[in-house]
Amino acid sequence: MKIFLTGYMGSGKSVVGRELAKILKYKYVDLDDQIELMQGKKINTIFEERGELYFRKLERQILEDILAQKDKMVISLGGGTPCYGDNFEIINKQENTKTIYLSASVAVLTERLFHEKLQRPVISHLETREALEEFIRKHLFERAFYYNQSEIIIKVDELRVAEVVTKITEKLK
Template sequence: MSSAQVLSQLTELPAKVFLVGMPGCGKSTVGKELAQRLQCTFLDLDTLIEEQEGLAVPQVFEQRGQEYFRQAEAQALRLAAARSERLVLATGGGAPCFCENMGFMVSQGATVYLKLTPAELVARLTPSDLQGRPLLRDKTPDELLVYLADTLRQREPFYQQASLVVAAGGRDVPTVAQQIEQCLLGAASQ
């Protein structure tokens, strides 16, 4: 199924575009580029959580636990979606999988899954990326590959509910953002 077919139900450019996918797939970098192309606001869900909680995401995980974090994440997501301006929101890798967030995002706008293989993800994640992500921290490259493959298998059913799936591996940020923009604009003009 082509991306234009998947998005054919859109009649106008969506006010909210949610980017989903695994850690390291490029949601934030593609999101910034896409927001610029669409001339709208870019938001990062992790940043919104940090502002809401007064703590960095790793600290929320460590001090309050994953269940608390997921509830805070769902709250920040819903507050962002309620904003009046048009926006592109980069979500956390696990956000679609908890608190009925994926269904909520689908109901609020366009959802875009930036798809990469586990090997592509490992190649993209830097040591500082890993230290800033509590679930990826302190893993060897082999452990990281196994963890990402297992996690992707669990999350893929949620990610696949997106209105657009984009293979983001081996392509630069402007190219990926341009493809998403063209699909959104093409679907809106039908």
């Protein structure tokens, strides 16, 4: 089985994904990490040098490679991955996959992301907490259609990583 974690940046996909994979004894793959490995560059640098379209093509290529593998995996998708092209459609059409949306509120995402915005190319230009909150609110509105196509939705605001992992494993039974 392949378990795909989706959600907005800062929702906990990477940290939850690593922990979930460890508990299930699955391979863990972070899509953004794979892109950085393949390119030998940070996501920020790829965005700056080549732009978002180039990045999205790389993302799709790696996604297709992952889908072609037979291993049991937990995959953390980038926040925009399910919203680009037909990425989410091809994931959901695959046999033996589960999609899980880690849903976080605008307030929680703003708090988590404000101090790490320089490492996030999509929000690095936003100077104030208010600007970040407005940006997240708009983005979540645009992306909700895709995220909500996930088979499982976990609200993560009040939960620790271990609690999120427990909820996921219960829903996978």
